[in-house]
Amino acid sequence: MPWAPELFSAPALQHVLDKYQRERLRSVPFFDGLLAGEVDALVESFAGVPEVHHPVRGRIRGEGAFRRFISDMNSWLAARAVEVEHVNFLITDPRGIEEVVVHLDGDHGRVALPMALAADHDERERIVELRLYYSLRPLTGRREHRPPLLQPDLELRAPAVVDQHQRALAAGDVDAILAAFEPDGVLREPDGDGHVHRGADELRAHYERCFANGGGIPLEHCAVTDDGRACALEYNMVAWGRTALAPEAGLAVYVRGDSGRLAAARLYDDADPPPSAQAAWPATG
Structure with missing residues (x-):
């Protein structure tokens, strides 16, 4: 859930609140933010220069590149008749994780594509970096090697x-x-x-x-x-x-x-x- 809700217009934000039956949202979900059509809100949700890591596009850095990415994504969503199924929100102070299944028109019929998004946040809950994870196999029929996005942390402790x-x-x-x-x-x-x-x-x-x-x-x-x-x-x-x-x-x-x-x-x-x-x-x- 990466986008800062206070940056969206009142009608756009109310649509999201109604959709999730919430009185308030800590962040606006990824695809809801895209489909709202308020690109400035997406840009301003970043703490500094927008930075996104995408399985196909690779690293997208800078406002111009990010705006082109959003335009291309919205065109892709429309062309593929995309419907987004919410799976899970996982939000902590340093990071938010969003899980969805993206249903879209593939080359041989409808495809269900599981996708996870990780957004690192600063103390103002602005995005430092956004990382998207999914397999290309449901889309293309084959997998593609994806180089590391993060370095190992030897001090990390999991539950x-x-x-x-x-x-x-x-x-x-x-x-x-x-x-x-x-x-x-x-x-x-x-x-x-x-x-x-x-x-x-x-x-x-x-x-x-x-x-x-x-x-x-x-x-x-x-x-x-x-x-x-x-x-x-x-x-x-x-x-x-x-x-x-x-x-x-x-x-x-x-x-x-x-x-x-x-x-x-x-x-x-x-x-x-x-x-x-x-x-x-x-x-x-």
Whole structure:
């Protein structure tokens, strides 16, 4: 939720408040801000020079480049008949995370594209940097390597259950991963609704396939955003089993259940299994 609400006109802001059935909003959601058509409000929501990191456009820096980006995005939204499904808001003082599913016209019919946005804020809640995460595979049929957006932070501390999951993921320990999930826990891959694993049996089958390349999947932890209910982890993937990878940016959201274990995990990256692991991967995965 990146945009500063006080910068929008009263009618535009009221439309957003009515949509979310709220009396006030700490920030205006990303797509609602775009569709309001008030570009000056978007520009002024930044603490300084606008800076956006986009999976296709790369780094967009400067007011002129940002205004062109917004114009192109709005044209794309209109041409693709985009509808945005809200999934989750996660807001803390230094950072806000927004999760949506973007439904749009693809080359072969409607596509559901999971997307996460991370906005770092200053003390006035103005944007320092905005990062978008999603897989290109639902749009193009293939994945693309995405270089790191953030550097690893060795002092970073995640909530205990997320740390448990990450240690098990790095070690390739399926039993320890299942112990971190609720019995009916759900994992959604970056490709969206067709790639969801529910319950212990489906999670076990998925992670056994993930670890078929002779080991786990270690991640460099770069930023943690936690509101006590959900935790977003921005990371760099650096290996897949015994295969070292060029570091690749991603984001995962972990939602705790009533027991404190993971009720849901949603991934936003574009990593491809290495060739040595693809034999274990289904053609649709």
